[in-house]
Amino acid sequence: MELLKVHTLEAARKKLVNAMEGKEPKSIRLNLLKSLDRILAQDIMAEEPVPAYRRSMVDGYAVISGDTGGASEGLPVLLRVVGEVSMGGSSDFIVKAGTCGYVPTGGMIPEGADAVVMEEYCELFDEDHLAVYDSVAHGKNVVSQGEDICHGEVVIKKGTKIRPQEIGVMASLGVLEVIVYEPWTITIISTGDELVHPSLQPLPGEIRDINSYALSAKAEAYGLKVLNVMVLKDDKEPLKEKVLQSMKTSDLVMISGGSSKGKKDATSQIIDEVTGGNSLIHGLALKPGKPSIFGFDPSTGTLVVGLPGHPVAAILVFELMVAWLYKHMTNQKEDHSLFARMTTNLAGAPGRATCQLVRLIKKEEEYYAEPVHGKSGLISTLTRADGYFIMGQNQEGIKKEQRVEVFYL
Ligand SMILES: Nc1nc2c(c(=O)[nH]1)N[C@H]1C(S)=C(S)[C@@H](COP(=O)(O)OP(=O)(O)OC[C@H]3O[C@@H](n4cnc5c(N)ncnc54)[C@H](O)[C@@H]3O)O[C@H]1N2
């Protein structure tokens, strides 16, 4: 009897990282406006401070804060107006003791001034004198030089997924071209004699192909570039031929189905052959997802993955291994997670980590995680779940009210 020699999730990840060491995805230079949702392949360092000069937060009068001490509605302070800053212009006067100057919102604070009084609290007393009815503290209504971004600061780190706010920061620094990772290109092959296109009515024994659709959407959600999606019969040689062809153009070839021990299950053999014997992993100590296969062909630099045919298993293994690896290789941060209390006791799977789907429920101020049960051959469990948590392989179980770390799906 031949049993799978399973790897723990951690050991499997480590093995893949080692095998792919130095194979960081290539990078390209892109126009800033084309970079949304891409992963930065460089640190963005501020070559100048933002703002470059002190700016006013309000429309009002730039003053020396000390001059306004004690000013109130009943007892204004009288200051001489010595100038006016125009929007977009630099200030060409100095505020000295007993004087002030007008500044619009965003305008440059004149030298000497250290605060701005809002114009609602001021009144022109005569042609060049201002009555100030409020006292302001040092720095009030002033954005100081470099308060937003310091000169020399790494303001956005390599591995950051570019959101509209990162685009805004780069625009503020005049960075109009960015170096981002070229996403992995991927070919997805679903195998199975029983699979029919979703547009067709399956005959008895047939089922609609779920995995090509769900996996290509997952890949796109992680920013990968899906080059080709195929549905093939469980025939080893034509399947191997397609895998070899796909390896010429794809960084990642993912085969779903045929990963276990059925009569026609050939994925493991194919991965071994196409990677020149570099099949690294066949079997994860994970529930679901045990019969997963990973190989890396150093000559083409292609990662070849055999995902279990059961849809939930295929999608979770993609999430935990393939997407994890891509994020790791592109220096991305850990995913956001949320701690939630279990609604019920849950048994573990001896010797295997369990990836448990959960629905999140908010009760008063706390989140609760309610297990979503269902076999890995189903699909709707994933739409009923908000996320998952991992129960370690040495954990006997989880108790009701115990906190678990939930990752979103
Ligand atoms: N004797 C054993 N049988 C099985 C084992 C085992 O260890 N010993 N492992 C089970 C586990 S766990 C899983 S997971 C599956 C993995 O199966 P395969 O990767 O070999 O995939 P298939 O046999 O081709 O299909 C399994 C199942 O999934 C359905 N499927 C496959 N592809 C798709 C698709 N694209 N869309 C929708 N559904 C798909 C397929 O119809 C089968 O029902 O093996 C267990 N068996």
Ligand code: MOO
């Ligand atoms: O482990 Mo399977 O991968 O239960 O569905």
